[in-house]
Every structure is written in C-alpha cells, then in structure tokens.
Amino acid sequence: xxxxxxxxxxxxxxxxxNKGLYGLSILVGITTGITVSLYRYGLSFAETLRNRYINKxxxxxxxxxxxxxxxFISIGLLVDYASKKFPTTAGSGIPQVKALILRKLDxxxxxxxxxxxxxxxxxxxxxxLSLGREGPSVQLGSYLGYGITKLFKxxxxxxxxxxxxxxxxxxxxxxxxxxSGVIFSMEELxxxxxxxxxxxxxxxxxxxxxxxxxxxxMKPSFDLYTKYPTDANPYLQFxxxxxxxxxxxxxxxxxxxxxxxxxDIFKDIKLPRAFxxxxxxxxxxxxxxxxxxMAGGGHHLVEEMPHLNQTILFLLFMFIIKLLFxxxxxxxxxxxxxxxxxxxxxxxxxKIYALILIYTFGFGNEFIVHxxxxxxxxxxxxVVRAPITGIILILEMTGSFEHLLAIATISIVAYYxxxxxxxxxxxxxxxxxxxxxxxxxxxxxxRHEQMEKTIIxxxxxxxxxxxxxxIKDIKWPEHSLVISIKRAEVEYIxxxxxxxxxxDIIVLLLPSKxxxxxxxxxxxxxxxx
Numbered sequence: 001x002x003x004x005x006x007x008x009x010x011x012x013x014x015x016x017x018n019k020g021l022y023g024l025s026i027l028v029g030i031t032t033g034i035t036v037s038l039y040r041y042g043l044s045f046a047e048t049l050r051n052r053y054i055n056k057x058x059x060x061x062x063x064x065x066x067x068x069x070x071x072f073i074s075i076g077l078l079v080d081y082a083s084k085k086f087p088t089t090a091g092s093g094i095p096q097v098k099a100l101i102l103r104k105l106d107x108x109x110x111x112x113x114x115x116x117x118x119x120x121x122x123x124x125x126x127x128x129l130s131l132g133r134e135g136p137s138v139q140l141g142s143y144l145g146y147g148i149t150k151l152f153k154x155x156x157x158x159x160x161x162x163x164x165x166x167x168x169x170x171x172x173x174x175x176x177x178x179x180s181g182v183i184f185s186m187e188e189l190x191x192x193x194x195x196x197x198x199x200x201x202x203x204x205x206x207x208x209x210x211x212x213x214x215x216x217x218m219k220p221s222f223d224l225y226t227k228y229p230t231d232a233n234p235y236l237q238f239x240x241x242x243x244x245x246x247x248x249x250x251x252x253x254x255x256x257x258x259x260x261x262x263x264d265i266f267k268d269i270k271l272p273r274a275f276x277x278x279x280x281x282x283x284x285x286x287x288x289x290x291x292x293x294m295a296g297g298g299h300h301l302v303e304e305m306p307h308l309n310q311t312i313l314f315l316l317f318m319f320i321i322k323l324l325f326x327x328x329x330x331x332x333x334x335x336x337x338x339x340x341x342x343x344x345x346x347x348x349x350x351k352i353y354a355l356i357l358i359y360t361f362g363f364g365n366e367f368i369v370h371x372x373x374x375x376x377x378x379x380x381x382x383v384v385r386a387p388i389t390g391i392i393l394i395l396e397m398t399g400s401f402e403h404l405l406a407i408a409t410i411s412i413v414a415y416y417x418x419x420x421x422x423x424x425x426x427x428x429x430x431x432x433x434x435x436x437x438x439x440x441x442x443x444x445x446x447r448h449e450q451m452e453k454t455i456i457x458x459x460x461x462x463x464x465x466x467x468x469x470x471i472k473d474i475k476w477p478e479h480s481l482v483i484s485i486k487r488a489e490v491e492y493i494x495x496x497x498x499x500x501x502x503x504d505i506i507v508l509l510l511p512s513k514x515x516x517x518x519x520x521x522x523x524x525x526x527x528x529x
Contacts, residue, residue, distance in 0.1 A: 021158050021196075022203055025165040028148055029204030032141040032166050033211025036173030039118060039140065040216065043133055046126025047296055054288045069285050075127045076281035076332075077274060082116045083333050087435060089117040090333040093139025095431040097167050098189055100142065101160055103456075107146050114143040117335050124334035127281065128288040128295035130326040134174045135337020141170030141208070156454055161200045164189060168201035169208035176212060176221045177396035178205035184389045188427060192459030194486075194505065220399030223303050226373065228402040229366045241406055244353050244371065245378055245413025251349055252382025252414065253423050255342070258327045260429060266331035280332050287325060294321050298344035302376075305351055306369045312355050319348045338426070342383055343376040343394075350375025373403050378410040382418050385425035387411045455483070455509050458522050462502040472496035477522075480510035 058065045083090045088105060099105035107113055121136040145166030149159040164185050172181035182201045186193050229237075269276060288295045293304070310318075326341040350372035357363055357371075373394060381390035391407050460466050466474060471482055471494050485492045486505040492498070500506065508522070 021154075021161060022199060024148055024152060024154065024158070024162055025200040025203040026207050028141070028145045028162055028166045029169045029207030030211060031144050031148070032169035032204065033173045033208035035118070035140050035144065036137045036170055036208065037212045037215045039121065039137060040133060040174065040212070042122045043125055043296075046122060047300075050126070050128060050288055050295065051292065054285075054292070058289070069282065072127055072281045072285045073278045075123050076277045076284075076334075079120045079124050079334050080273070080277045080332065082120050083335070086113050086116045089113050089120060089139075089335055091330065091335070091434070092135030092337040092427075092430065093117065093142075093335070094135050094167075094188070094337070094427050095434050097139055097142045097163065098427065098431050099434065100146070100163060101189060107143060110143050110147050110150070114140065114147070117143065120335035124329075124332075125296055125336050128284040129280075129329035129332070129334060129336060130294065130296065130298070130322060130341050131329050131334065131336020132297045132338060132340030132342075133336075134171055134339035136335050137170035137174035138167045138337075139170070141166030141168070141173075141204075145204075161197060164197060165200040165204035169204035172205035173208040173212040175393065175397055176209060176216070177393055178202075178209040180389055180393040180396050181205040181208070183392050184386065187386045187389050188384070188425075190459070192461060192505075194459070221397040222299075222399075224306065224369055224373070224398055226369055226398055226400040226402060227366050228406075229364060229370050231364055232361070232367075237406075238409065240357065241374070241409045242413050244350075244374060245410040246417050247353070248346065248349065248375065248378035248410065249382045249414045249417030249421065249423075251345070252379055252418055253421055255323065255327075255345065255379075255383055256423060256426055256429065258323060259330060259338070259426070260433070262324075262327035262331045263433070266328070277332060280328060283325070283328065287321075291321065294318070294325060297340035298322065299340060302344055302347045302372070305347060305372065310351070312352055315348055315352045315355070319345060319352070322348065338383075339380075342380055346375040346377070346379025347372040348375070349379060370403065370406075373398055373400075374406055374410045377407045378414040381411040382414040382423070383426045385415065385418060385423070387415045454511070455507055456522070457486075458506040458508065460500055460502055460504040460506065464502070466500050466506070467502050469500050470496065471498045471500065474500075476508070477510060480508050483507050483509050 053068060058068070086109070088096050088107060096105055100107065117136055117139055121131075121133070125131050125133065142163045143166070145162035145164070146159065148154075148166075149162050154162070167189060168181035168185045170181070171184055172178040182198065182205050185201050186197070190197065266276065284295065293301045322341065322345055326338065326345075329336065330338060351368055353375065354363075354367040354371035357367055358365070377390050377394040380393065381387045384390065390411050391404070394407055395401055395404060458466070476482065482494050484507040485494050485498060485500070486507065487501065487503065
C-alpha cells in the first residue's frame, strides 16, 4: 500500500465524527449493566444457598457433610480447568484489561472467555472464596466493549474507547458508583484524561448504573447509618486522621507483600495442582462452616459490623483471617477481584482504631462507622495508589458526603506514606506478574513496509520524559511516523521543531507488530519521568 495514502487514511480515521462511537458506548453500558446485575444476583443467590445448606445441622448428617465438601472440591477443579484453558480470564481481570489497552494481550476467543469469566466467578466466589465481584465485572464490561467493536466492525482506535467504556460500566454496575467507574478508568487504566474518553466512559457508566439501580433499588451499595462525629475537638480529630493514614499505609504494604508472597508460595509448592486446589476449597468449606462472615467478598460483614459487639482482640483475629484467606483465594487464579476484600479489611481496621479512641477518650459510638468509612478509603488508596478513585468510590458507596474532608485527608496521608515506602500500585504489580502474549522480536525492515499499519496515541503528562522536548530531539522507534499532535481538542501537523507540552496527545503511525512491543514503553515515557 502506498505510504502517503495510508497516512491519509489514518488521519481521516482520527478526524471522523464521534456520534457512532458515543452510540456504541451507550450500548456497551446497557449490555454491561444487564450482565453485571445478573452477576450480582447470581452471587447473592449463591450466598443464600451457602447459608441455607452449610450450618450446624450438617454435623448430625455426615453423609451430607461429605457430599457438600465434595461439591466444593469439584467446583474448584472445574474452575481451575477453565482458568487454565482460558488464562486471560484468571484472577481479577483488571490487569488483563490494562494489558489489552496497551496491546500486550488480545481476547482471541472473547465469547468463550466472557462465559468462563462470568460462570467461573459465580462458582468461585459463590463457593465462599474471599474474592470480590468488581474485578470480574470490570473485565466482563471490557469483553462486551471488545465484542461490540468486532460485531460492528469498528476500527482499532474506537476499540480502546469501547473497552475502557465497558470497564467503567462494569465497576459502576458492580458498586452503584458511576463516577468512580469513570475516574478509575482515567486514573488506573489510562493515566490521562481526554474529553472523548470522558464522554464514552460517562455514557457507559450512567447507563450501566441506571440498569443496576432498576434491579437493586436506589440505595447506596453499603447500607450504613453515617453521621459525622462532632463531640471531639476538630484539631484533635485531624491528628487522629494523620495517625490513622500512616497505619493504613503500613497495612497496605502488608497486604501487598502477603498477596505476592502467597502467589509465589502457592506456585512453588511441589504438589499436584489438583491437590493444592482441593486443599484451598476444603479451607473455604471449613470457613463457610465455622466463620461464615469471612466467606465471599464480605459485603454484608461491613454492614453488620457497626451493630456487633466485638472486642479489639477478636477484630484483629478477623483481620488476620480475612487477609490470609483473601491472599490464598487469589493465589488460585480463580475469577475474582480484591477490591471488596480490601474494603472489608479497611473497615475492620477502622473499627479497631475507633474502639481504641472510644476506650481512651470516651468518644461516642458514632466514631465506629466514621472510622470504618475512613478505613475503607485509606486502605484502598494505600494498596491501589489511586487516591481520587478511592475518595469518590467510598463517597458513592456510602451515599454520604459528610466525610469528604476526612476521607481526603486520610487518603492523601496514606498515599504519601506509601510513596515513601516505595510501594508500587497493586495492579501494576499484578500486571507485571501476569503472562502476556509472545511478541516476535525480529522485525525486519522490508517486512515493515508490507505489514498492516496502526496508530497509537501517547498522552503527555506534566514532568514526564517527553514534556517540553522537541519532536526532532526524541528518538522515535524505527519505521514510525509522528502524524499529529492533539492539543486542547485541536489537531496540529507536527514539524521537527514542534514542542511537546503537558496535556498533548502524540499520534504515531507504525507497523502493528511493532506497536505490540513498544506501546507500553512509549506510554510510560509520556506519563512519567
């Protein structure tokens, strides 16, 4: 193909209207909302079955006890088989979405993978493993965005927008938090903002949230009675916030280390995998039997904790059990996330901290819910390192903005301390640890001329490696061409002496195979130093 003609075609592709894209974003949001609502309903039904059939009455009927135990093991082996056959469905799903956006992964059999993610999550989380619904919901949305791209034969530029829109809609539907879905995609998946991306994700998130609220009513995700405590000196409270933020930062470090070390230990144990999976499912069965509140994601535990008379020692025991059970559950590679278990762990730490303050200073019981909310936000920020998402998510899930200043304070303190501790974001760690598709290294020059071309967009952040440099001063990849600079929604044809500024989006044309290799490197150069 003539190179000039190809460049012209790609430029026309970038400049075409967005009406079709926005319409498909709405379709992605609606389909994701329906899917995630069915997913939530299925998990709720599985929890009802667990509570009905796993109780003390089983001790009087050993045959039923053994039968249900064997069902747990069978479920584990079945889900493990599906996870090995379709490895892109394993785990949370958020690292996979990130890899898809960075062209390090592809959904080769997206309809089958979609079904495995859906039913694998239902079976794994439904059987009591300490995993959350949010990760699978995000990836289910990305599958739908990817599938709609293929069904409507849209181009590779729109694919990234629709996949991101589906991911946002998945989080919005999972937690009834549309704004959090949008912010999460910007802050965690893309690390940059653009008007087109914001519109696509907002449309999808709003539609998904609308569908889920028709099914699960208009109440916030967490049914908590929130009241900001006013019987304490505000300056003293501010000091409490700082101390708690520091504690949460170290707790986040503990969680991250435990999660990665447990994955390594589980992988290195020299036993048949079927035996390891059966052991984890046996552990899940035992926990469902003796500590049912520790099973599953733990959503109901958060809502019940303010009304339970628990000692600090027992809460510490709960924290350790939930932490270890979550890391072991995630090490299996089953379809489930860590969002919800993280929020539960943060809530437990919040209640512990509140009880210490109540016993020490004689504060009222409203401090319990108050610090549970702060604990959820701070722990999330410490682990995920996404402060805006953490703040907005907890505000939307609790339906109260009274705690905004306190949540923001603790989140920023936790974020700053984890920066000092050099703690990487958990999804960055999981992304680096996950297997990615093999890329051909020997890209010969003559093959580039005949290969299918593609375009990639590189966002430029403040203080990044590319900021304030001239186009001619950057060593661009071989066989690539900078075809435009987008600045404030205006597109410019670049020259060698064109300066790159923060907020720009650099558009490159290059061979598809080469894009698979260098897209991630260029992306990182655009957003970090």
